[in-house]
Amino acid sequence: VQPPAALSRHREPLETYLRTLLSRRHPQKLYAMLRYHLGWEDAAGSPDTHVGKRLRPALCLLTCEAVGGNTAKALPLAAALELVHNFSLVHDDIQDGDRKRHDRDTVWAVWGVPQAINAGDALLSIAHLSLAESLDAGLPADAAVRAARLLAERTLEMVEGQVMDIEFEEWREVGLEEYVAMISRKTGALFDASLGLGALAGGAPPAEVEALGHCGRALGIAFQVRDDMLGVWGAEERTGKPAASDIRRRKKSLPAVYTLSRADAGQREELGRIYGREAMSGEDVERVLALMDALGAQAYCAGVAAQHRDAALRELERSGVVGEWADELRETAAFLLERDY
Amino acid sequence: VQPPAALSRHREPLETYLRTLLSRRHPQKLYAMLRYHLGWEDAAGSPDTHVGKRLRPALCLLTCEAVGGNTAKALPLAAALELVHNFSLVHDDIQDGDRKRHDRDTVWAVWGVPQAINAGDALLSIAHLSLAESLDAGLPADAAVRAARLLAERTLEMVEGQVMDIEFEEWREVGLEEYVAMISRKTGALFDASLGLGALAGGAPPAEVEALGHCGRALGIAFQVRDDMLGVWGAEERTGKPAASDIRRRKKSLPAVYTLSRADAGQREELGRIYGREAMSGEDVERVLALMDALGAQAYCAGVAAQHRDAALRELERSGVVGEWADELRETAAFLLERDY
Numbered sequence: 034v035q036p037p038a039a040l041s042r043h044r045e046p047l048e049t050y051l052r053t054l055l056s057r058r059h060p061q062k063l064y065a066m067l068r069y070h071l072g073w074e075d076a077a078g079s080p081d082t083h084v085g086k087r088l089r090p091a092l093c094l095l096t097c098e099a100v101g102g103n104t105a106k107a108l109p110l111a112a113a114l115e116l117v118h119n120f121s122l123v124h125d126d127i128q129d130g131d132r133k134r135h136d137r138d139t140v141w142a143v144w145g146v147p148q149a150i151n152a153g154d155a156l157l158s159i160a161h162l163s164l165a166e167s168l169d170a171g172l173p174a175d176a177a178v179r180a181a182r183l184l185a186e187r188t189l190e191m192v193e194g195q196v197m198d199i200e201f202e203e204w205r206e207v208g209l210e211e212y213v214a215m216i217s218r219k220t221g222a223l224f225d226a227s228l229g230l231g232a233l234a235g236g237a238p239p240a241e242v243e244a245l246g247h248c249g250r251a252l253g254i255a256f257q258v259r260d261d262m263l264g265v266w267g268a269e270e271r272t273g274k275p276a277a278s279d280i281r282r283r284k285k286s287l288p289a290v291y292t293l294s295r296a297d298a299g300q301r302e303e304l305g306r307i308y309g310r311e312a313m314s315g316e317d318v319e320r321v322l323a324l325m326d327a328l329g330a331q332a333y334c335a336g337v338a339a340q341h342r343d344a345a346l347r348e349l350e351r352s353g354v355v356g357e358w359a360d361e362l363r364e365t366a367a368f369l370l371e372r373d374y
Numbered sequence: 375v376q377p378p379a380a381l382s383r384h385r386e387p388l389e390t391y392l393r394t395l396l397s398r399r400h401p402q403k404l405y406a407m408l409r410y411h412l413g414w415e416d417a418a419g420s421p422d423t424h425v426g427k428r429l430r431p432a433l434c435l436l437t438c439e440a441v442g443g444n445t446a447k448a449l450p451l452a453a454a455l456e457l458v459h460n461f462s463l464v465h466d467d468i469q470d471g472d473r474k475r476h477d478r479d480t481v482w483a484v485w486g487v488p489q490a491i492n493a494g495d496a497l498l499s500i501a502h503l504s505l506a507e508s509l510d511a512g513l514p515a516d517a518a519v520r521a522a523r524l525l526a527e528r529t530l531e532m533v534e535g536q537v538m539d540i541e542f543e544e545w546r547e548v549g550l551e552e553y554v555a556m557i558s559r560k561t562g563a564l565f566d567a568s569l570g571l572g573a574l575a576g577g578a579p580p581a582e583v584e585a586l587g588h589c590g591r592a593l594g595i596a597f598q599v600r601d602d603m604l605g606v607w608g609a610e611e612r613t614g615k616p617a618a619s620d621i622r623r624r625k626k627s628l629p630a631v632y633t634l635s636r637a638d639a640g641q642r643e644e645l646g647r648i649y650g651r652e653a654m655s656g657e658d659v660e661r662v663l664a665l666m667d668a669l670g671a672q673a674y675c676a677g678v679a680a681q682h683r684d685a686a687l688r689e690l691e692r693s694g695v696v697g698e699w700a701d702e703l704r705e706t707a708a709f710l711l712e713r714d715y
Contacts, residue, residue, distance in 0.1 A: 063537040124495060128488035147469035150491060151537045154465060154498070158530040161502050165523035174515035181522055182506035189499040196404040196492045 034371045039361040040086075043094040043104060043111070047087060050112045054163055066140055066152040067159075070123055076143045083137055089114040089223060092252075093231035095365070096245055099358035102235020109167040110180055110230040116160035117188050118223060121195070123153035128199060135273060160184070172234060180233050183246075187226035194219025201285050205305075212290045213337075216257040217250060224253025232352075241352050248348035248362075255341035256369045261286035262334050263373070265325070271374040280321050283308050287337065288330045292321075295328045342370050375712045380702040381427075384435040384445060384452070388428060391453045395504055407481050407493040408500075411464055417484045424478055430455040430564060433593075434572035436706070437586055440699035443576020450508035451521055451571040457501035458529050459564060462536070464494035469540060476614060501525070513575060521574050524587075528567035535560025542626050546646075553631045554678075557598040558591060565594025573693075582693050589689035589703075596682035597710045602627035603675045604714070606666070612715040621662050624649050628678065629671045633662075636669045683711050 055067050068074040072083035090111035097107035125131075126139035127149055133139065141149035164184060167177050197215040201207045228249030232242040263272050264279030265288045279286050293304055304324065307317045325331070345366055349359060396408050409415040413424035431452035438448035466472075467480035468490055474480065482490035505525060508518045538556040542548045569590030573583040604613050605620030606629045620627050634645055645665065648658045666672070686707055690700060 060534055060537050060541065062541060063534055120495075124491050128491060146487075147540050148537060150465050150469060150494075151533050151540070153491075154461075154494075154536075155530060155533045157495070157498060158526055158533060161522065161526040162530060165519055165526055168516075168519055174519050175509075177519045178506055178509055178515050178522075181502065181519075185499055185503040185506055189496060189503060192492050192496045192499060193401055193404055195495075196401050196489060199488050199492070200401065200403060 034368060034373055036086075036368050036372075037361060037364040039095050040088070040091045040365060040368075043091065043108075044087065046104075046108060047090050047094070047111055047115070048084070050108050051115060054112055054116070054159055062144070062148065063151065063155055066144055066148065067155060069143070070119060070140050070152065070156075076138065083135065085135075087115055089118050089227040092224065092227040092249065092365070093234075095358065095361060096228045096231030096249075097235040099354045099362060100232050100235035100237040100241060100245075102231075102237075103171075106167070106170050106172045107231055107234035109163045109170050109172075110184075110234050113160040113163040113184060114223065114227050114230065116156045116163065117184065117191070117226075120153045120156035120160065121191060121223075123149055123156065125195070127153075128195070157188070160188075167234075176233060176236075180230055183229055183233065184226055187222040187229075190218045190222035194222065204285075206293055207285055207290050209290060209294055212285075212287060213254065216287075217254055220257040220260075221250040221253035224256065225250035228252075241354075244348050244352035245354070248345045248352060251341045251345035251348060252366055252369060255338045255345065255366070258287055258334055258338040258341065259370055259372065261288060262331065262338070264288075265322075266331060268373065273374070277318050277322060280318050281313055283313065287334050288325055289321075291333050292325045292328050292330050296324065300324055300328075338370055342366055375709060375714055377427075377709055377713075378702060378705040380436050381429070381432045381706060381709075384432065384449075385428065387445075387449060388431050388435070388452055388456070389425070391449050392456065395453055395457070395500055403485070403489065404492065404496055407485055407489065408496060410484070411460060411481050411493065411497075417479065424476065426476075428456055430459050430568040433565065433568040433590065433706070434575075436699065436702060437569045437572030437590075438576040440695045440703060441573050441576035441578040441582060441586075443572075443578075444512075447508070447511050447513045448572055448575035450504045450511050450513075451525075451575050454501040454504040454525060455564065455568050455571065457497045457504065458525065458532070458567075461494045461497035461501065462532060462564075464490055464497065466536070468494075469536070498529070501529075508575075517574055517577075521571055524570055524574065525567055528563040528570075531559045531563035535563065545626075547634055548626055548631050550628075550631060550635055553626075553628060554595065557628075558595055561598040561601075562591040562594035565597065566591035569593075582695075585689050585693035586695070589686045589693060592682045592686035592689060593707055593710060596679045596686065596707075599628055599675055599679040599682065600711055600713065602629060603672065603679070605629075606663075607672060609714065614715070618659050618663060621659050622654055624654065628675050629666055630662075632674050633666045633669050633671050637665065641665055641669075679711055683707055 051071065055064060057064055065078055069076055072085060073081060075081040093111040093114055094104045094107055097104050123140050126134060127141045127146055131139055132142040140152050164181050167180065168174060194215050198219055225246040229242050229246035232245045264286055265277055269276050293301065296304055307313060307321060346363065349362055392412065396405060398405055406419055410417055413426060414422060416422040434452040434455055435445045435448055438445050464481050467475060468482045468487055472480055473483040481493050505522050508521065509515060535556050539560055542556065566587040570583050570587035573586045605627055606618055610617050634642065637645055648654060648662060687704065690703055
């Protein structure tokens with residue numbers, strides 16, 4: 034499964050813009066953390082090439098084109114989206130106690146928790162700075178304010194989702210609807226903003242901005258469900274994570290939430306016992322995988338993902354976007370659902 | 375020393391505005407943390423009255439009046455300043471490991487570090503939301519964008535200052551100039567934004583906004599130096615903190631930075647030994663106080679504070695603000711420098 038070419042069309046100007054935003058140098062330690070996290074430098078400050086997919090800005094710029102806009106005006110917004118996403122990753126890694134992300138040490142693992150908190154805070158502030166500077170890129174002031182409002186709203190939702198996610202870890206049982214409500218905030222909100230801001234920068238009328246935002250949100254939910262599936266059934270050589278890593282980490286992602294909700298009394302007790310342990314044995318992992326299999330968790334998750342992808346396509350239809358760009362958005366949706374990494 | 379009446383003139387509409395901003399309810403845990411931190415509720419959700427000084431919004435609204443503006447337009451900006459300040463407090467308490475703030479448990483001490491990180495992130499996002507909503511309060515779109523840019527810039531500076539502050543804790547010795555450069559960012563930047571945003575909302579021309587921003591920054595530095603003095607020589611019954619608390623906490627605030635910079639080889643070695651200990655004894659504290667006394671640390675700090683207050687008054691002069699409001703700003707400056715709590 035290859036990513037569609039549309040997703041990398043604006044990679045270069047975006048990367049250049051991001052580098053300019055992070056070109057401040059003082060205090061050196063702060064900007065070293067940020068350049069490291071963005072993948073341009075290693076922890077010692079030497080050039081590195083661990084750059085992420087830049088999915089959210091790509092969706093933003095693609096949507097700007099789709100509504101007939103000039104992507105130069107959307108660039109500061111696209112950059113802001115990537116920075117908000119990375120702010121959340123830096124803080125997530127602290128919250129989850131994760132020392133590794135894509136085979137690299139996380140920011141807190143290198144610089145400690147206090148400075149990593151600052152790194153995240155700085156990324157969020159630079160995101161807002163980038164938005165405010167969108168005037169310089171030719172965005173009218175009223176569009177810039179609407180963009181700022183949209184991004185702040187969606188970022189707040191994302192934080193709300195993160196609060197729920199952490200809360201769920203303490204709960205005995207999470208409902209399927211609650212789980213979807215959580216990922217709609219934690220992942221869906223920023224995908225909503227990605228398409229919404231692209232449409233806004235492209236000059237689309239409010240109803241179109243809204244429909245494309247809804248399309249983005251549904252896509253984000255589908256994307257997250259696919260992510261949850263890869264965390265359980267993904268192939269290590271494709272995902273770069275150990276097989277069944279989300280089971281080992283006892284994460285209450287959709288496969289686990291579903292399985293718990295469908296388990297009978299005996300299975301429920303067994304799952305409770307396994308998930309209650311400090312660490313899972315290989316046998317425990319096998320047992321959980323067998324229970325998931327018996328209860329049809331994989332088919333269920335695939336169904337949920339497809340359902341939200343379909344909702345995304347309906348919203349795309351409703352937005353009125355047609356032609357070449359609509360095809361690209363559809364290809365992107367298909368890729369996000371079929372990817373194996 | 376009583377605070378001037380001007381500082382509480384707009385307290386009620388500000389508090390009402392802040393409460394509206396934080397009136398969301400879901401997820402309950404997030405907004406419970408925020409209402410607790412803002413002082414309106416205790417940790418169990420019952421009404422509380424631990425509301426802070428709201429100094430930054432008061433300065434913002436006072437400055438708006440000083441330039442002849444309508445404070446209703448500045449209210450969303452004033453609220454944003456208070457939220458940015460509180461975002462920094464919530465994260466600071468985690469970074470410093472402080473379990474108490476003004477006799478109350480800190481957010482992380484009640485809800486844990488992961489959720490407290492979220493609480494700070496939410497406050498910063500709501501601050502930006504408040505700014506974006508300033509259009510509804512009648513602020514023109516181009517002023518709203520300039521306001522958003524100013525706040526994002528100053529917030530980033532504040533985070534930069536926090537990075538420096540934490541870095542200093544690991545350093546053997548901090549230079550006096552470096553120290554002032556740090557507090558200019560960590561505290562000065564948001565005072566700069568407080569006066570700057572008030573002037574901007576009041577319709578002042580760019581040069582006046584800038585001069586009042588400089589006035590605010592100098593005031594912020596003076597304020598912080600006074601804070602540093604109270605942390606060492608403040609009276610417990612006034613500050614609510616144990617006597618010499620910043621010495622006990624081995625904080626490298628201005629009195630310590632100054633004393634270390636003036637100490638001879640023997641004194642330096644002794645200070646190094648004392649500050650290198652895991653915990654300070656009462657005798658250690660007495661010894662540090664005696665060294666500070668011998669080297670004239672208190673007079674030096676008072677001099678630095680007065681110097682920045684004078685700079686603030688010169689900038690006020692330069693801004694062209696005169697009359698009753700200029701008097702109020704001067705009274706406020708005097709109060710910030712003479713306060714004993």
